[in-house]
Amino acid sequence: MQIGPCPSDIETRLTTCAIPLVQDVKSMQRPAHTFFSCAEPWLTRRAGVAHNGRTAAGLLFGFACLLVLTACGSTSQQRVLYQASGIQVGIMTDLSTDEHAVPPVRNRHPADLTPRDIRSLIGSLEVSGWSGTMIGLFSTPQPKPMFTEAERAELAEPLAAAFHEATPRERIFFAIQNPDAPYDTDRTSGSLFFRDDYLHVVLTDHYAFLQADPGGGEKRDPRDTKGMKLWVAGAAGAATVPENKEPHWTAFEKVHISLTPVEVLAGQRVPQAATGSSRPQVPLPAAGQPALKADTAATNATESVNDLRLQMRDLTNANLDLRSQLKEQSDTIEKLKAEFEGLRNEKKPVTSKPSSELKPSRKQTTP
DSSP, rough: OOOOOOHHHHHHHHHHHHHHHHHHHHHSSSSTHHHHHHHHHHHHHHHHHHHTTTSSSHHHHHHHHHHHHHHHHHOOOOOEEEETEEEEEEEEEEOOBBTTSSSSSSSOOOOOOHHHHHHHHHTTTTEEESSTTTTGGGOOEEEEEEEEOOHHHHHHHHHHHHHHHHTTTEEEEEEOBBBTTTTSOOEEEEEEEEEEEEEEEEEETTTTSOOOOTTTTTTOTTTOOTOOOEOOOOOOOOOOOOGGOOOOOTTOOOOOEOOOOOHHHHHHHHHHHHHHHHHSSSSOTTHHHHHHHHHHHHHHHHHHHHHHHHHHHHHHHHHHHHHHHHHHHHHOOOOHHHHHHHHHHHHHHHHHHHHHHHHHHHHHOOO
């Protein structure tokens, strides 16, 4: 059975609706501009064929292609800029940006930062978490550096170059393999982006914390964050972002933190600035510097002694608590033993009486 030609009024409506739709979507989706530039004249030619009495199958196929191109243009795209030594750095589309918002939500990219600044910023990040699901119930996870010294040295230049190349609608992503288990699925991965006065850091996984085994050969739930939490070491600490400037975090971006780069970098440069400014302004004698160093050493020694005392006191209290618990358990065991012995003593006479009564009766019955 053949499909007859569509009425001219339906063809006209489809044609007048299809071409503006292509133009609107083309203006909204920047990455797919080359595809739409080819799709528009092709769809126009198909519409002309429909006006000539052909079937509407070609026009419907054009709508299907249009939907596919629209879906491809709206997804997040990424490109790798650096890949070596198990480390990958690149740029990806930031879906939290919004050009149509009032005011528009854009990232502060490109950003001119030196590799030294990048190394200082990522060096202030710490992470805590646990492997599996049971360890966190018995101990409090302690923060550890998010990147090792070797990883910070390797990431500094690629991240600086990526920030210099990124656009206001993009963010930087990274992925680091476990150097001890390069084929393991646990990797340190996440993203970074500057917005307003803050540097936002997202952590999706870390190879220091093993994933929980769901059993049955199933893959790990991507929402399992391993109890990870980010910290900022130093005096600056984590930044408190106002609600109107807080990024729109997705369901897979639960582990994130924000910091103020100016404060973090200034806090790390304070000792150098103070040392440099004291030389021209305060000309100390030759014996002044050793005295200052001696005072600093004495202060550090006093703080160390106080910390040791606090640790010893905590250990002593913990030891006393364990002793009291052990004593209570010993008392409970003794009580249970006494009750058990009492039950045994009560049961012994009951079993011995029938045997003592049966013995004489047997002797009397024998001739």
